[in-house]
Amino acid sequence: MRHRGPRLRLLATVIAFSLLATARAGAHHSFAPYEPTTQVKLTGVVSQYRWGNPHVYFEIDAQDASSGQMRHWLIECASTSILNRAGWKFNMLKPGDTVTVIASPLRNGDPAALLKQLTLADGRKFTNGAAAGKATIE
């Protein structure tokens, strides 16, 4: 403990914080199936918005940036109460709306992603609560 270098101390801090985050935020189900660092930006049209628990979901059809193919994505959000506290409303999305999301895709390649940031057609931006993590791309 006494002879730890700054790098080791940083690592210990990072581990301590991630354990804390797991303990307090991951009580319901794990976000580990999603890419831990990779994020993608998708602009698409909402086909479904399901306001419910344990988590809120919406679906969008978005064009893949590399292949140009249309893909149908399931976007995972936080619980209803977390989203209410983060400023969302149960009726702020409807089928046909165009939205932009920054999200972490599933590691197994299935078309689902954990939301980091949602931008509505009117430009308003929303987070997905502290446990889901912040957007690291623009």
Added chain:
Amino acid sequence: MRRRAIVAILAAAAAAVPVLAQTKAPAQAPATPAARPSLTGSWEGYPVRGDGFGSGVQPKVKVTPPKAVPEAPLKQPYLDQWREVQKQNQELVRKGLPPPSSGMACMPEGVPGMMGATFPLEILETPGRVTIIEEAFNQVRRIYLNAPPVNPDDADPRYAGHSTGRWQGSTLVVTTVGIKESVRFRGVPHSMNMRVTERLHMVSPEVLENQVTIEDPEYLTGPWTWSWMYKRWPGYKIEEYVCDDNRYFEDPALKYQRLKVN
């Protein structure tokens, strides 16, 4: 530090004895609701978080946050077994294949887990009762005040167990028995003889401390203790949380949490 505190308490107790003997006052006069702050209202876990998880508003009087929950003092071979499972689980999480959990199946956390206040709590003081509601999964526990201890033979297994409580001065002491063996806080096994004792008291005008002690002679070498803290959240209305759209399931072959995508 602790020894000095114990000495101070003993000295104070010794000084109080002659006074009590003279006046014949009860040793522990129950504090009336007027003499102590009411616990009724909404609470968020402390330290305070923001971004959907709490008010983000710090208390006016700063309170040192509680230390992390320590490892359970499990007897062998349970300790080695528990450590091995933790190691395996961390490895699975690292690979993106988290092991199935009760939360994945939308099961409530029960006692003591729900008192960790991942989501806000509501405490209601009513005559003869204290009721605690945890927002996630609409969890409710009913604490019957000044009730006789629950006979183990009458304590059918429950998530929240069977709780009785009494005020000791300004501290609410709650004893809980009858917690289902499948309800495992941090994956720690326990018997039906597990007893959870919670001592709730205000440590500042806004912060409530819950000193938790777990005893289980079958699984633990001694008491497992830690503190949780909650900050008042005036005006917050606890929301509904019914788990009716769970899309996670246990992969039948590989036994990990999977999201149903289509």
